Amino acid sequence: MARSSKAVGCKTMSALVLKNIGHAFLGRTVLNSINLSVATSEIVALVGPSGCGKSTLIHIASGIIEQIQGSVEHGYNRHGMVFQDTRLLPWANARDNIAYPLRIAGIGKTERRKLAEKAAEQVSLEQIDLDKYPVELSGGMRQRVSIARALVMEPDFIYFDEPFTALDVALKRRMQDLLIASAQTSRFAGLFVTHDLMEATRIAHRIIVLDVYGNSIIGQRPIPGEPGTRSDIEVFTRVQEFLHDDPLFRHIHDVDERIVA
Amino acid sequence: MITATLDRFGRFGKFIWSGWAGLAGLSLLAALWQMGHDIYGDFILPAPLATFSTVISLLQDPEAIEISLKTAGRALKGFFLAALIGGTAGVIAGYSLATLRVVRPVLTVVLGVPPIAWVVLAMIWFGSTDGTIVTTVIVASMPIIFAGAAEGIATRDRGLDDMARAFGAGPIMRVWTIGLRHLSAHFFPALILAVGMAFKVAVMAELLTSTGGIGGALAHARSNLDMTVALAWILIAIIALIIVEYAMIHPVRAELERWREAAKPWGVKR
Numbered sequence: 001m002a003r004s005s006k007a008v009g010c011k012t013m014s015a016l017v018l019k020n021i022g023h024a025f026l027g028r029t030v031l032n033s034i035n036l037s038v039a040t041s042e043i044v045a046l047v048g049p050s051g052c053g054k055s056t057l058i059h060i061a062s063g064i065i066e067q068i069q070g071s072v073e074h075g076y077n078r079h080g081m082v083f084q085d086t087r088l089l090p091w092a093n094a095r096d097n098i099a100y101p102l103r104i105a106g107i108g109k110t111e112r113r114k115l116a117e118k119a120a121e122q123v124s125l126e127q128i129d130l131d132k133y134p135v136e137l138s139g140g141m142r143q144r145v146s147i148a149r150a151l152v153m154e155p156d157f158i159y160f161d162e163p164f165t166a167l168d169v170a171l172k173r174r175m176q177d178l179l180i181a182s183a184q185t186s187r188f189a190g191l192f193v194t195h196d197l198m199e200a201t202r203i204a205h206r207i208i209v210l211d212v213y214g215n216s217i218i219g220q221r222p223i224p225g226e227p228g229t230r231s232d233i234e235v236f237t238r239v240q241e242f243l244h245d246d247p248l249f250r251h252i253h254d255v256d257e258r259i260v261a
Numbered sequence: 262m263i264t265a266t267l268d269r270f271g272r273f274g275k276f277i278w279s280g281w282a283g284l285a286g287l288s289l290l291a292a293l294w295q296m297g298h299d300i301y302g303d304f305i306l307p308a309p310l311a312t313f314s315t316v317i318s319l320l321q322d323p324e325a326i327e328i329s330l331k332t333a334g335r336a337l338k339g340f341f342l343a344a345l346i347g348g349t350a351g352v353i354a355g356y357s358l359a360t361l362r363v364v365r366p367v368l369t370v371v372l373g374v375p376p377i378a379w380v381v382l383a384m385i386w387f388g389s390t391d392g393t394i395v396t397t398v399i400v401a402s403m404p405i406i407f408a409g410a411a412e413g414i415a416t417r418d419r420g421l422d423d424m425a426r427a428f429g430a431g432p433i434m435r436v437w438t439i440g441l442r443h444l445s446a447h448f449f450p451a452l453i454l455a456v457g458m459a460f461k462v463a464v465m466a467e468l469l470t471s472t473g474g475i476g477g478a479l480a481h482a483r484s485n486l487d488m489t490v491a492l493a494w495i496l497i498a499i500i501a502l503i504i505v506e507y508a509m510i511h512p513v514r515a516e517l518e519r520w521r522e523a524a525k526p527w528g529v530k531r
Contacts, residue, residue, distance in 0.1 A: 064423045087424040091520045101428040135524040
């Protein structure tokens with residue numbers, strides 16, 4: 001199954017294509033010959049053990065850092081991004097945080113307010129929460145704000161950099177359901193970085209696995225059925241199969257705390 | 262709009278109300294002063310009430326107002342120039358860490374030179390003019406402002422910078438919406454420190470160069486051994502500083518730092 005050097009993709013229209021990506025920090029290679037593609041309206045989960053370079057890869061794809069080798073092709077119009085640590089502006093209230101991408105795009109104040117409130121509604125944030133500052137919101141609410149911020153520009157692609165890792169189990173599930181629902185209504189494609197196989201199996205159309213040392217994509221597994229329609233038993237059984245019978249996921253829970261991704 | 266105005270009004274009211282605490286502290290100081298007066302007598306330490314009435318009678322004299330304005334003008338001119346130059350240079354240094362590393366030891370040297378030494382140098386360069394005072398004020402207060410600005414930018418949350426970049430913000434947008442907002446946390450304390458420094462140094466330089474102003478008036482009071490008038494002038498200098506600080510720096514700061522108020526836990530707010 002290992003298709004290391006050819007682009008990993010299954011549908012024809014591509015929203016994102018990464019070709020032969022390589023990157024190094026201060027001479028230490030973190031990524032090497034990475035090829036992958038994401039089709040339109042497809043959610044792809046990128047999994048791999050901690051420290052294998054998942055975050056670096058998504059930062060390269062979203063344009064936060066520039067790769068040393070290879071090329072990034074965007075087949076989408078606009079993207080949004082959700083981060084693990086939410087990255088909300090502490091000095092702005094929830095409404096202004098959601099509207100921040102609109103401000104960057106140079107959209108007027110009244111229009112910003114209107115669009116931000118619409119995006120807030122999509123993630124079930126109430127009017128009263130919108131006047132609060134991030135410090136006054138709980139972890140789950142903050143993550144809702146950060147998802148609304150990613151949705152506000154009505155993007156056709158969203159990058160998710162381990163967005164729910166820090167949340168507790170119940171909240172994580174709620175957020176996953178929220179994500180599945182908004183992906184179905186807004187039809188955006190997405191690249192979802194996680195090291196939680198259960199999460200990947202719930203939300204994605206396809207799982208791709210990054211090598212322990214960031215040395216190419218070592219394989220992929222499509223997940224049958226649409227996200228949101230899979231039962232818990234189905235998801236659980238599939239994850240157990242992955243972990244016990246599938247050699248692709250053998251190193252998925254390897255952890256080396258010294259490596260900083 | 263209406264709620265925003267009401268909110269602002271409410272915050273202003275709260276600020277005024279918090280003045281009682283400040284007044285209590287100052288009253289305590291006045292009580293200690295009175296005690297000192299009772300022990301050491303009029304010549305060494307005139308009574309606070311006598312000093313206050315001297316301040317009031319001095320301020321009724323247009324000439325005294327002119328003297329105070331002269332000092333305030335010099336201090337503010339120096340302070341604004343220092344804020345402009347130091348602030349801009351600090352922001353640049355904050356973004357370029359190499360520059361910061363080069364400048365840091367220079368700052369230590371400049372801060373280590375006592376202001377009085379600058380007065381002597383400036384007197385030689387400019388003679389007994391406004392230029393001497395303003396130069397001394399700039400040299401004394403600029404390093405503080407520079408360090409505050411550089412520290413503010415250098416300690417910014419790079420995660421937020423990355424976030425802005427992910428949403429397509431260019432460098433100018435990032436400086437404007439993230440760098441400068443983050444700067445304010447370090448910049449305003451530095452500004453408050455610097456404006457105090459500007460007034461102190463201006464009075465000192467005036468006294469040494471005999472170029473009039475509050476420093477000149479103090480020198481005059483000293484030669485007459487008039488303790489009450491000397492103390493009154495000191496009070497006037499402090500009042501001028503307080504007016505500048507609370508009329509110019511604090512309102513801007515309160516507007517920018519509103520979120521910090523929200524971040525305070527219950528019990529600290531009131």
